[in-house]
Amino acid sequence: MRVYVPLTLPGLAEAHQAGELGPGPLRAYAVTPGLREWYVSDDIEELEYAALSRAAAASLRLIAADPAAPPRRVVVALDVADKAATATPGVDEATLGQVALADAVRLAVAAAV
Template sequence: MRVYVPLTLPGLAAAHRTGELGAGPFAAYAVTPALRAWYRSDDVEELEYAALGRAALGSLRLLAADGDAPRRRIVVAVDVADGAVVAAADGGAEPGEVTVRVTVPLAKAAAV
């Protein structure tokens, strides 16, 4: 499953230092049933673009929380096993929000 991980530049630098996007669990975005219902499309590319956009908004929230971070949104696309991801069940979860439960090596990144 392709997931989109929101980061900041300091977060990306930390991932580069450690070689890991996260040691799990950490938040990401993906094409989920909730995103499909929210976006109302059957086009996989459109749905993946919507998940990417949700991750970019997640990056903006990270920037708002870190006043010292350079003002650049970062999203890392990475493929993980389907069983390593669970849809966020919280009532306040956004469409497409997931939790990655495993360590993800930065080397597995498909795109930044």
Template structure:
């Protein structure tokens, strides 16, 4: 199963050093039955993009919680055995949790398929969005607009073999 794990650049550096993502459990995003049902008209590629986008939003929240990390979203795509990714049926009831899965094992680097990272040019908008997350959660429409603006930046695709260059 293809999963998308939200990280920060610091988390990506730890993954590179440790040669695995962990410890488990880890939160990731995937094309779950609930996500598939929500996007009735989407083909598989569109559903994968929706899962990636949800992971990017979760990465923004990770950036928002740590002022010391670089202001860029990071998502790691991995192919994990189906037994490792568990969808909680209770989470499927919430629109915010669509596609969310729990990874029950650490993810070794050999399972990684790609790395998605914001371009450096996105840093100012990602910083503004990270700063606005709390207010957006409290219902501030201007803050919500700023947070939603982060999605205007497409994450760049990198091969796993490019980790050294990225870091």
């Protein structure tokens, strides 16, 4: 499963120094059943773009919470085992596509930043 982890530039620098994203649980976004139903599409590329966009919006919220963070969105794309990501319960728009990763993830396995 491809997941998208929202960060700030300082958060990315910390992950780079530690060599991992974590500690868990990590908030991420992915193609979940709720996102599929909300987006009403069977095109996996469109659904993954929707999950990526939700992670980018979450990155903006992280930036807003940290006035010292440069105003640049950061999203790390990771491929994890399906069982590693647990969908966040909820039906509001803020939690659509949100998942939790229980454990830290090595930054070396990132597909993209």
